[in-house]
Amino acid sequence: MKSGLLLQRLVSMSGRVCLSRGSTGSGIIGPVEATIRAKLEQALSPEVLELRNESSGHAVPPGSETHFRVAVVSARFEGLSPLQRHRLVHAALSEELAGPVHALAIQARTPAQWRENPQLDISPPCLGGSKKTRGTS
DSSP: OOHHHHHHHEEEETTEEEEEOOTTOOOOOOHHHHHHHHHHHHHHOOSEEEEEEOGGGSSSOTTOOOEEEEEEEOGGGTTOOHHHHHHHHHHHTHHHHHTTOOEEEEEEEOHHHHHHOOOOOOOOOOOOSOHHHHTOO
């Protein structure tokens, strides 16, 4: 990725880092992605928030905002189980998860956990269709 584009996509405010990585590499942030970002910032005050729109890797129209992967690093997660952390993320995004967002992969870590492994996981490729169309039961 060209360094100019990376700098445009990397935003640092008050020691926090936010990065959007659309799978198309276009650098365009859609309204659903912007809303997800704003709600997670407000609810969790994350030190790191990485958000990737993975919709283009699925059987959806171009420009869709239906499949996301997010890494949220917040001190609010200290002492909470992974399930409790996911519940906090789900609560912040309840409207989006009830509507336009079909899939959300969540990495919810404490700052110490992120320092040990500061990477956003990669989703497996979409197989497309449903189990019935793939011939499995």
